[in-house]
Amino acid sequence: MANRDIRIILAGPRGKMGTAARDLIAHTAHFQLVAYLDSKTTDETGFTDEERPVYTDAARCFSEVETDVFLDLTTPEAAKINLETALDHHVRPVIGTTGFTDEEIARLRDKTEEKGLGTMIVPNFAIGAVLMMKFSQMAARYFDDVEIIERHHDNKLDAPSGTALKTADLISEERVAKNQGHPNEAETLDGARGGQVDGMPIHSVRLPGLVAHQEVIFGGSGQTLTIRHDSIDRGSFMPGVKLAVETVMSVKTLVYGLEQIVE
Ligand SMILES: NC(=O)C1=CN([C@@H]2O[C@H](COP(=O)(O)OP(=O)(O)OC[C@H]3O[C@@H](n4cnc5c(N)ncnc54)[C@H](OP(=O)(O)O)[C@@H]3O)[C@@H](O)[C@H]2O)C=CC1
Numbered sequence: 001m002a003n004r005d006i007r008i009i010l011a012g013p014r015g016k017m018g019t020a021a022r023d024l025i026a027h028t029a030h031f032q033l034v035a036y037l038d039s040k041t042t043d044e045t046g047f048t049d050e051e052r053p054v055y056t057d058a059a060r061c062f063s064e065v066e067t068d069v070f071l072d073l074t075t076p077e078a079a080k081i082n083l084e085t086a087l088d089h090h091v092r093p094v095i096g097t098t099g100f101t102d103e104e105i106a107r108l109r110d111k112t113e114e115k116g117l118g119t120m121i122v123p124n125f126a127i128g129a130v131l132m133m134k135f136s137q138m139a140a141r142y143f144d145d146v147e148i149i150e151r152h153h154d155n156k157l158d159a160p161s162g163t164a165l166k167t168a169d170l171i172s173e174e175r176v177a178k179n180q181g182h183p184n185e186a187e188t189l190d191g192a193r194g195g196q197v198d199g200m201p202i203h204s205v206r207l208p209g210l211v212a213h214q215e216v217i218f219g220g221s222g223q224t225l226t227i228r229h230d231s232i233d234r235g236s237f238m239p240g241v242k243l244a245v246e247t248v249m250s251v252k253t254l255v256y257g258l259e260q261i262v263e
């Protein structure tokens with residue numbers, strides 16, 4: 001396999017991530033883009049590529065085009081359908097799209113193993129974000145009190161971000177579940193204390209001008225520790241996309257998060 005190109009079908013080619021991924025694939029010698037999956041026809045969007053077909057039907061796309069990997073950078077709703085359709089057609093999915101619940105991931109893990117293929121679901125492809133999550137998990141051994149503040153551009157569909165949920169999951173592996181704050185604390189404005197994962201609050205900020213940012217703030221007696229990551233350009237995600245596409249070729253399980261493979 002190492003001696004031939006990895007063939008890729010890309011979903012979401014007109015999007016912000018899809019545009020960056022097309023550039024990555026074009027500049028990676030052993031990657032070959034074979035087709036696109038889009039939400040609308042070429043007539044509706046004007047998006048064309050003389051060399052590759054654009055499909056709007058996932059099942060038809062996977063039936064007609066031979067491929068190794070399916071790379072999804074779309075919307076939570078679309079990605080869930082596309083991922084299952086890819087597995088049903090024996091194609092390895094790499095999913096950058098966020099918005100999957102723990103229950104969905106557990107079910108997809110079973111389906112991946114049943115099919116004997118690899119699947120990568122990667123809430124954040126940026127190496128800095130992966131390190132932020134790992135460092136946060138390490139800090140959680142020493143601090144029980146933690147809040148996550150994630151900030152994104154205002155076109156984002158899901159809240160909280162996939163990265164915030166993944167960070168909370170990793171922290172929960174180290175931290176005993178605890179309802180933080182004062183026991184008699186009351187919200188006079190719904191949502192003021194954010195959403196909760198195992199009693200740990202997550203706050204989502206959406207503003208134009210932002211790209212993708214997260215702070216994990218730990219508090220202890222007389223001290224706080226802040227671990228922060230900023231993606232200021234979508235180029236930050238592309239080395240991780242490349243790594244995920246390469247890795248999915250050799251795994252036979254569902255890998256949830258790049259921290260599983262970045263040592
Ligand atoms: N894992 C990571 O590191 C990162 C993940 N993301 C995630 O990636 C996803 C895409 O983000 P971004 O590029 O910013 O979003 P955009 O809105 O810029 O792009 C999404 C694209 O997907 C298209 N689309 C919608 N439905 C379908 C469908 N059924 N089939 C094919 N294409 C479809 C949209 O087309 P139209 O709007 O015309 O319907 C649009 O062109 C999001 O879930 C985001 O959270 C983002 C950055 C990093």
Ligand SMILES: O=C(O)C1=N[C@H](C(=O)O)C[C@H](O)C1
Binds near residue numbers: 124160162211212
């Ligand atoms: O929608 C985005 O932009 C991003 N989504 C991912 C997430 O939900 O964590 C990754 C990154 O934060 C950018």
